[in-house]
Amino acid sequence: MAKDTEATVHRTGLFKLPPKKHSSGRHRSKHAIAKEQKGKVGIKSKSQPKFKNLKKLARKNRSSQIRANKVGKISEEKRKEGQSPINITIISLDEAFTSRKIVEIFNLADEDAIIHVNEKRNISHLAVPRFKQRYTFFCPDTTSIISTLDFLRVSDILVILWPIETTDLHIAHSRLLDVITAHGFPPTFNLVSTLPASGKQRDSTRKALEKLMAPWAKDSRIYDLQGGSPLQILRQISTTRKIRSNLQKLKPYLIAENVQIIKTEDNSDSFSLLISGYLNGAPLNVNGLVHISGCGDFQLSQVVFENDPHPLKQSKKAESMEILRAIKADPLKQTQLDSEIIQDQMNTDQPEMDENEEKFEVPKVKLPEGTSEYQAIVESATMDESIDLNDIDINDDHQKELFKKERENRQWPDEVEAPEGMSARDRFKRYRGLKSFRTSPWNPKENLTKDYARIYKIVNFKRTRKLALEAAKQSFQSADECDEQFCTPGVYITLYVKDVPRSFENHISSTHSPLIVFGLLKNEHRMSTLNMILHRYPTFNKPVKNKEELLFQVGCRLFTANPVFSQHTNGQKFKMERFMPSSGSFCATVFAPITFPPSNVLVFRQCSPEKLQLIAKGIVLDSNPDRIILKRVRLSGHPFKVNKRTAVWFKPVELYTHSGRHGRIKQPLGTHDLMKCVFDRPLSVQDSVLMNLYKRVFPKWTYNAETKGKQFCISDEADDILEEEWSGKKDKVRWDEFMDDE
Template identity: 25%
Template sequence: MAPVVTQTHSHRSTTKQTHKSFKSKFASKSALKERSKGKIDLGVRSTPHQQTLSKLARRNQAKQKRLTTHASHVRAASIFTGLNPAPRIVAVVGLSSDVSPAAAIRSLLAGVEAEEGVLVPETGCVKVNVERFKQNITWVPVSRDNGIFGVLDACRVADFVVLVLAANQEADTFGQEIIKCAESQGISNVLATAQGLEAIENPKKRSQAAASLKAYINHFFPAVEKVNSLESRQEALNVVRTLCTVLPKGVRWREDRSWMFAEEVRWLSPAGSGESQVVVTGVVRGKNLKADRLVQIGDWGAFQISKITAAPHEASRKGKGSAMAIDAEGQDAVLDQPTEDRDTLDELAPEEIVMEDVDNYTPSMATTNQKGVLLDDHHYFSDEETRLPDRQAKRIPKGTSKYQSAWYVEDVSDSGSDLEDITDDMEDFIADPGRADTVADVDMDAFTEGGPSDYPQSEAFLDPSPADEADQIAAYRNARNARKEEANDDLEFPDEIELPPNALARDRLAKYRGLKSLKTSAWNTEEDAAYEPSEWRRLLEIADYRGAKNRVLREALVGGVAPGTRVHVYLTGVPADLARTYNPAQPLALFSLLRHEHKHTAVNYSLNLSSSLTEPLRSKAELVVQCGPRRFVVNPLFSNADKTPNDVHKFNRYVHPGRSAMASWTGPLTWGSVPALYFVRSPETGTLTLVGTGTSLPPSHTRVIAKRVILTGHPYKIHKRVVTVRYMFFNAEDVAWFKALQLWTKRGRIGTVKESLGTHGYFKAAFDGPINPMDAVAVSLYKRVWPKQARVWRKEGEGGVPELVMG
């Protein structure tokens, strides 16, 4: 029987009453913000990438990424697999003078018991088959006697770079230079080894030495996990295992092109014009090798390919005769030949037969018919709207010379018989220094306007005597030059120049113009046509750099000889005298140039100057530049690396240590971002010193490099906002020519030229506020400077200091 539940009676509470919550159709911004709790409404997700994927879709997407990564890995490793895989190129570089790269190679081979029958030279290369890992390794011991470029040539084509350090020293000066240069040009996988660690008897000091070497090498290559001892067979085995099993990551700019390490170079019979045909044998790496593209081989230059034939390895002796016959037939099989789309060796576009724009524009047109300096895109005071009125005859006291009449601004008075008319066409009158003619009798009130004004009353201005003026100019400039040097004080006094008193500024600065704003004012390029180099209009122009680069890189993926194929490349037009410069002991590489990379254009490179330099680098100084597989001798123009709406950039006379700039010259085009190294060649010893690094940037034919000059003057008299300025110009003609330019002071005041005073270049200027007597009045002028032509750098002779051969 179920239990009986007794219910107790209770009354409803009357003291508590719950009201219905207020539901508003509209809410305030604060209420909506409180309700959202920081959530953001993304709206409708329109694209498939914005849609929320299901679990199955996410799993399928991860699978597709995994398969794509695996396929790319297999494709990259395919050249090292198969019956005749491509050898892995290993460059062994010593970072100090007391280590031996050849001894390091012998120690590594001893770790895998492959040293028997292998003769490792001190220089050159040796190919070894590592039977334990079924891989071929081409060892390249790098000799320090080949110079910095010899080391870079070996590291540039290496799949692995093995650095050999001494146990008692990390690296000497040249070793540090090697690390900086190799890291800057792009380097593949790096392994670190040490010689002489076992010679340290104390185990504690031995581990400390290894830790010190690891900390040093990690400063440049953080991915290095350990410094292996070459005396330990187990660690040597680990190094060789890494070389044989790890897939090299490569270098980005190198893998975008087809390249080949030259295993053999043969010179055929020379042609009749001093040219020869050269056959280069090696394994194709990177992208597909095409016979239509030019190739750059070492420092010899760029050449055309006549044909590409197969060069398979010798057939195994264990094979039957039929197999050997098939292999013999494929020995000379032509894999690729040039077509009509073949690149030429022309560096510039063909000359135009009719060039009316250039022929009709002569340099004399720049200044002959103009009456004022070019400001932005207009010559002020040269047309009917902005020109100054012609000088009219004015009435001055009788007996006044032309020299004295320059100080009368208006007519004195028409009343009185002691006045005469004078014009600028009257014969010059040389006043006698002993004359007593003065202007004390002239009523000065006749030269001023009625009403209050900030401008002072016009007064007769007397020029100082030539001797006094020369002394004053010398004293003024000596005080400035005592604290000014051209290079060291370029930061404090940039672009300032001083004109000689006896020279006309309008003639000396005929190529210069004024700009209201360097970054926004339009630059009139028609004025530059008279001064541009003769080959400027023949340079390559690229309208859409990004689109053209993508098309060229996609083109390199189609056709040609596939990577991993051993071929003979036949080059034509190679100068026969280069045969004596070829040294088989030094590594030689062949790089295929992309389309248009042999044509010249206005190239731009970034420059990061080393902070360890003690002196700034002057613009137009001779530098040796390595960019990818090519080296040039250039005289670059340095400019600001900013982005401006008008594409006008200020020219820099110097680049100071630790700073960056844009280096420009005319030379071969380079697609993509390729690292560049800048070297200075010592005139006494011929040694090359790394001074900076950079990257190739998109070329620009319309980029204007504007050289600025600043003319400074001294405030002679100051009356509120009106200042009499001297020592900026030294004749009245220059004041009238540059009158349209804007004046500025080093303390931020802006002004304009009001009128010229006298004949010695004094003038009256009005500013936007009172100026300090210690301030300096200045005006900026700009002219376009043109990049200079690059020359090819070639190495002359087998030994000694490399010489520069202009080509």
């Protein structure tokens, strides 16, 4: 009975058995592991810091090591800077309180202070044994912008005295602060002559000062000079960390305190120059070249080390200068002054422009009576690059026409009509068409000017720059190893500069501007094409034409040149700008000595023979002579007869219209500049046909570094003077005619 009640178990047949599972042993298979992870990647290391699980003693030891490394790094930086005094530039914006009076207050702050005044060079030395620190005060003439910038380039601290009896600065002072802002502020101390004693009046005065300082020194501390303690201000200056610029880190520099001219009887065209002062920045190589501000590049014959004339503690011994040792330059290792390549007249490998090429004359066009000379040239030439607007003697009409042309260039960029009385084949024979501005090839060695045979080209600019900067950093180690050709910073030395032309004698003897000597890096004396990335300064709104003479401050150099403006884009070809762009970045190309970035650039425009105006600022890009700058001409015409889709010399060039039609030239018609064209879509009578032609342009060799004897002051003209003059009733031209239609 029990056997009958038992359930029967069904067993599968021989041919219906399920497959056995794969036996992977005691571990999971790879497929099972991948299925569980679902694409997740396992961690390689823990995200928490390694020192988190350290014990207390190990953490304490680690903190002490970090502190010791930071202290060692700071002491190493101070040792490299040397024991030279702190260079302080004082600028007074208060007409009733001069910068010299500020120096007198600092000199009388401590009874034990040692004071030395160099009246010939307008330099004051102050030694405060209480703080174990020395100070050097510079009082530049704020009306001379070049002199002020020269002192700022070598200053460690900037002291500005703000006025308290006015709510608005003088326009010359505001322009000066704009230039200093573009140059870059060193660590700055903002002073006032005195603050009111009462609480409410003191707070209101402080708020008014903060509002006055906001555009240039926002959220800055204000120090009371007379009401407070000048000695505490000096203590703050001595403990402030020096933030050196790239120019001060990479190059040695010396502010001349004593200058002596030694004339030789053998060579009457040159003399030897002895310049004494404290060496700052990087170590100086006696076999390298030096640049004297306003003069140029020169060689050194020797460097003499002398005892410090302004010590922290005055010695009772003789005060005569004692020569410690001298380092003479090695003629075999000395860098030569080969800034340009001497052209070989027998060398025909250098491509250049054909001098015998026929030059076309601009045809004279009949114009109504009363038309000025400038308007006649503009109408006949239609913005031709061969006309230099600076050579035309015009005043307000020149500025008005520049505004007109800049407005036309913004509305119809690069559009030119074929001149009357001349075929387009002859007028634009140096131009060529490009199928694609971005991808079409252009040989950078083709049809170069003669000036390109005089310059140097660095094959690998990035590598050369890297080696030059590494050599500047290695100079500290070479100076520590007592290398005979290097001078450590912080010492008082005398430079023997040889072969200085006599034309610089008056500039060197003058006391109006400082004489500063900079050491140059390798290859920085060689001429090449210098490309700079610039931005128009916001306060400048006047047009600047291409190839107009401008004043550049690039690193330690100050020179004039005629730049070529071009677009700053990606690619191998760059379109020329006829005017300085009003917004965005652009590139300016000039012939100038090689300058390795990072280097700041300031661009000034000469408003009058003695006044400058800041128009742009930027940085150095590179020194590349192969930068292809193309001038574009959009040759325009109008449809003569439209027949659905059909509307030589430039026959292969593609045509296009403002409405987006594209076409090509089919055949010429007659001798009156007519042609038959085929377009992809029908045209309208109101449309205009355009053709792009390109020609490579080159900068002019107008580099001039001799700025001796020029005392430029900042322009105090308001930006809207021209607008006010043009809005008068006597002028027929209104300001709204020069603005965009928007």
